Amino acid sequence: MGIAKTIKKALNAESIVNFRKELAQDYMELSEFIETDSFKKFKELDIIVNSDDFINNKRKIERLKYKKSEIFHDEKLSKKLSSNKRIKTYLKVASSDMFKEYSEFSESKLHVQLSDLKSKGKKYLDKEDAERMSRYFKDEKIKSYYKFENSRDYRIYKSVENSQLLNEYLDISERVNSDKFKDQKAYLLNINRYETTKDFQLLNNYKELCDSVPVKKYLKYKDSTDFDFIKDWELSFEDGFNEGTFDNLKWSSVFNNFEGILDSNVSLKEDKHFFTSGKNLSFEGNNLCITTKKESIDGNIFDPKIGIRKNQFDYSSGILTSKGYFAQKYGKFEAKIKLGDMSVSQCFWLSGGVNSPHIDIIKSISNNKALVSLIRAKTDLEHFVVNGLDLSNDYYIYTLIWSPEKIEWRINNVIVWTQTEGIPSEPLSLNFASCVYNDLKVATSKMLIDWVKVYKRAE
Secondary structure, eight states, rough: OEEEEEEEESOOOHHHHHHHHHHHHHHHHHHHHHHHHHHHHHHHHHHTTTSSHHHHHHHHHHHHHHHGSHHHHHHHHHHHHHHHHHHHHHHHHSSHHHHEEEEEHHHHHHHHHHHHHHHHHHHHHSSHHHHHHHHHHHHHHHHHHHHHTSHHHHHHHHHHHTHHHHHHHHHHHHHHHSHHHHHHHHHHTTTGGGGGGGHHHHHHHHHHHHSSSHHHHHHHHOOOOOHHHHHHHEEEEOOOOOOOSSTTOOOOOOOOOOOOOOOOEEEETTSSEEOOOSSTTEETEEEEEEEEEEEEOHHHHHHHHTTTEEEEEEEEEOEEOOOTTTEEEEEEEEEEEEEOOSSSSEEEEOOOOSSEEEEOOOOOOOOEEEEEEEEEEEEEEEEEEEESOOOSOOEEEEEEEOOOOOEEEETEEEEEEEOSSSOOOOOOOEEEEESSSSOOSSSSEEEEEEEEEEEEOOO
């Protein structure tokens, strides 16, 4: 894509200005925000929720399966043991009324006495003990106790009573019926279990902060270079031409190379115009206007053969220069300008000595054609022509970025040309002018300058 097409597709001057204003506002707000407790909290949470441990823990919790858990295994084992016939018999016996009665009987003196009598055998008992034993064993209640003692269920009970099987059953039963176990089971069966964790609360707090306007701005600019313009450059000169008059501490409407000889402008032999001392400079709204008119006007001209002489010119025009007031070596130089008829040679340039160095930041040379150039010496000229762009249809921002290693020309932030050889190394002043080198078809042309700004690298 050609330069002209690229510039047409880029942001226009007004959008660039608004973008910079927004950047400046955002930069100020973010500079204040990063000093707040909210930002510190965000940074802390940002480190936590984006850590491998936090992310892996979230995945681990979300991947938990009830059927693959110890909880499920314990519950399955509990059901298996609960259905064991020996355990069931043990539990049935232990919970029966007969077992309670028998237990009381087995601990009574009567049971001890009867057990002693039984252990002696009938043939060894005296008459009194034999009658007493016979009498007791005819008692239906006592008979039922001994029947229970000799039953199959009681024998199973006794075999299970102190067994590993019973201990395992009791242990697992205690676990599965505990509140902790029930809570763990409910947690595993909950498909939204992660939402019950402290991590989820931290994540929510982090997301809420991310949705806040200050953090959104921080994230927007965190990895961008948008703020480089603000951080890297420091304003060293500007004029917005908003006062409707010239700042005599910044500008002059007289430019010549014969200081001390003449206090007025001097044209060159090839010029068809003469710069008036401010007459062709005016203000339209908040714009400086340099007007070029087709009219007869007397002025001074430099003739290489005879020096300075009087001459009549066909066109009047104006010039504005910071020479003698402001000059700077290296930095960013830019102005927002709307050119008039492009057959008039309108120029925004930097100048040093008598003839050089001289840098044209923009110079119209014909309809839809302009150039940028670097003049190191009278015979050392390099330039680049921008074709196919009507610079009179709107305002454009013309920028020169000048460093010891490189000069870069831009139009509406689009890089137009770059030079890395023969870089000037002396302070240069600002200049705006509108010139005529060939007869014009227009009677009047106006070059409008909205503002000019110069930056130096921030310390």
